[in-house]
Amino acid sequence: MTVDEAAVYIRNNVDIVEIISRYVSLKKVGRNYFGLCPFHSEKSPSFSVNQSKGIFKCFGCGEGGDVIKFLSKIENISYREAVIRLAGEIGITVEVDARTEALFKLTEDSQKLLNTVLETKAGSLALSYLKDRGIKDETIKKFGIGYDPARDFLQKGLTKRGYKLDMLRAAGLINSSGNDFFAYRVVFPIDNMSKRVVGFGGRSLDNNNPIKYLNTGETPLFKKSRVLYGLRQALPIIDKSKSVILVEGYFDTVVLSQEGFMNVVGILGTSVSPEQSRLLSRRVRRAILLLDADDAGITAALKGCFALLSQNVEPVVGILPEGLDPDETALRYKDKLMDILNAPMNLVPFISFVATKYFKGIRSPEFLEVLSQNLRGLSTSPLLEMALKEISEAMGVEPRTLLGFVSMKSNSSENDFSDRSVQTQRKLSDVENIEEQMARLIANTPELSTVVMADEYFYPYTPGLKEVMDAVTKWDPEIHNAENYIDLFPDYLKDFVEESLAENFGTYEQKEKLVKELLGRWRVKDLDNFIKKLREQIEHAPSDNLLEQLQEVLKEREEVSRELQNIE
Structure with missing residues (x-):
């Protein structure tokens, strides 16, 4: 049987509920089963499984498909490998490519x-x-x-x-x-x-x-970002302890394993990739980052902490004596390494250590910029939200300031501690920027267009947003896949739409909240422009009528601002 033939047979004969139940606790409600999505963090179930149709769908993050797609994603294996594995379970032979x-x-x-x-x-x-x-x-x-x-x-x-x-x-x-x-x-x-x-x-x-x-x-x-060196050898201990030691390379991995630290894997570089974090999240609750004690190692550890948190893995950091690598420490100072691993540095103390060593303290604008760079592009999770709340308290800033950086796309491919001027965070202050963000969200999740259209005050001024709105009104989830969905948009917007689809804005609830916040900011900006014009008119030709009108608009702006604060 070919892979394609086996896939058809699997879809018709494998119970999707039985397979998914190995990973997700499902509860039957009506004709469908519901549970917490394993592909993003959520507190209320939005993950649905239809047993009769053999499909799953998460209404939070948008993931969906058949039993083969589920196994492929949950185990981080290829479609072909998922077919072969499921075929083996039901006793059919697949012709391997x-x-x-x-x-x-x-x-x-x-x-x-x-x-x-x-x-x-x-x-x-x-x-x-x-x-x-x-x-x-x-x-x-x-x-x-x-x-x-x-x-x-x-x-x-x-x-x-x-x-x-x-x-x-x-x-x-x-x-x-x-x-x-x-x-x-x-x-x-x-x-x-x-x-x-x-x-x-x-x-x-x-x-x-x-x-x-x-x-x-x-x-x-x-693909380097999708593998962990030594995982096969470490897996039995990892599954038992629910914890892992992360090191950079080959010698670190083999020496630590040899010396008794057998839940160790190598990340094959200086930073933990999102794919590696997702792979670990299904196996462990805690990860000890044991990277080199030089600047590159500290940089990688900071970045790795947030990548792991975004996948609901608790990160802690083992700080080695300066000048020593993990393998050297394991061979020459095994007891010292044992002490380091038994009492690693928790996140907030580690962040304070980094801020003091490389910056002007945890409250410095330079360090806030480094945090923002490391948070951009990540999906949120309960552990990440808790961590950002603790960090914001230590920094003396509002938690939403740090949360605002999560899932924002970074223009930089590298995060480092180089001596550079602080980049100013792009503010959603003018109509064009607000509408660009709105267009990205709607292109990413077309259902959000109904939230925008329901706002009685809003009208798209910029052509890009208007054309995105026009395109998504033609969208039909029953007939449009990713390829012909993009074809709904004019050519000059297709790259923009592809980028928007690749961005992770969080759950549907989080995206809806952000759209409402953008609408509120748009309304505030619109009112500010009107207030400015009224004041100019009053300055040149004062009148009671204009003053009354100004008071009414100021009152409306105050109400909108209050509503916006409630959303935030």
């Missing part, structure tokens, strides 16, 4: 070939290096560590086994010069959640090489 399976076999054969080198004379230098780094034989075996001793070693070994060079390129095993990508490097295989090798990381043996570490580039199998 030949090229994908060939790539998996290639990466697994590569791992075995590289690992066996360590048992030969060609691998003696690498084996000596691993021993010097404190790696034991059983650890090398457990993690499948290997070595590539020449520019063409892997190519020759794999082509003898029948593999073509184009397959090696597709798997990221050959570089643009035609040489082995990981030549002269100790190689660490990276597994996915299905325990199959998807990529590699390599460490140069030449300490003068400016590029000490390399990861496989993006391939059909490997």
Whole structure:
């Protein structure tokens, strides 16, 4: 049976309620089942499952689909992997895509070939290096560590086994010069959640090489932001303890695991990605960020705290002695590392530490800007809201000031502590900015257009918003998918709509609240303009009629402002 055939069979024969109930507590109400959405944080159920139709839909975040889509998203696996897994449960055989399976076999054969080198004379230098780094034989075996001793070693070994060079390129095993990508490097295989090798990381043996570490580039199998190094080995302990230690790289992971800290995984870089945070959120309640004690490590820890909070994972931070890496600390000062992990720094003390060390204190405008940069683009969650309330109290600002940064799209791809002037937060003060935000929200969630149209005072002045409103009135959820939904809009707005669809504004209730707030701000701005004109008229030609009119408008503005405060 092909994947497509199996998918049809699964949709018709697998009980979606039974599968989803493994992850979500469902309660039957009428013909449907309801529960708390596992894809965003909410306090009241908006996640619905229709058993007869075999579909789910969250009316909060908009996620929906069939049982295959659910399993794919909840387990962070591909559509194909979800079909194969569900097919296995009901006893049907799926024909695996030949090229994908060939790539998996290639990466697994590569791992075995590289690992066996360590048992030969060609691998003696690498084996000596691993021993010097404190790696034991059983650890090398457990993690499948290997070595590539020449520019063409892997190519020759794999082509003898029948593999073509184009397959090696597709798997990221050959570089643009035609040489082995990981030549002269100790190689660490990276597994996915299905325990199959998807990529590699390599460490140069030449300490003068400016590029000490390399990861496989993006391939059909490997996307760095979606994997965690060592997760397969750590999973049993993680599932038992509901906690995880996050470190940057390969040696940190294998050494800590070897020394007894077995719930450790590597984030393969300096920051925790949203995908990695979501992957962890289904397994753990608490994450200890144990990154390097240098500026880059502290930067990454701060950013990682908020990424984890947005997925309802409590972050704490282990601060290492300056100049020590996690693996070195585990080998030389194991008791000290145990103390650090047993008493990590909670979020607010860590933030105070960062603000004092790098800025002019927690109340400084510079630090507020760094917080805003780290919050933008994140979805909200109960843990994040609680954390921002505590931070706002420490900073002496209103909680909504910090919450206002959440889900806002950042123009910067990097968050750092570089010495730069403080960027002023863009304020929704003029009509054009208010209407742009409104257009983004309506393009993201067309149902919100009814809230705007119900406002008796509002009329779109800017062409963009008017055309967005006109387009969404043609939207029909029964016939429009993502592609033909975008086609409803004029060409010059299509990029804008695609960007808006990608933004996370929170639940429907949060988006509706924001639209109402924008309408209130628009009304205040409109009244301010009218008040200004009345005052100019009174200044040039005072009259009782104009004064009465001004008093009425001022009273109306006060009422609108009061309503706006209630919304906020």
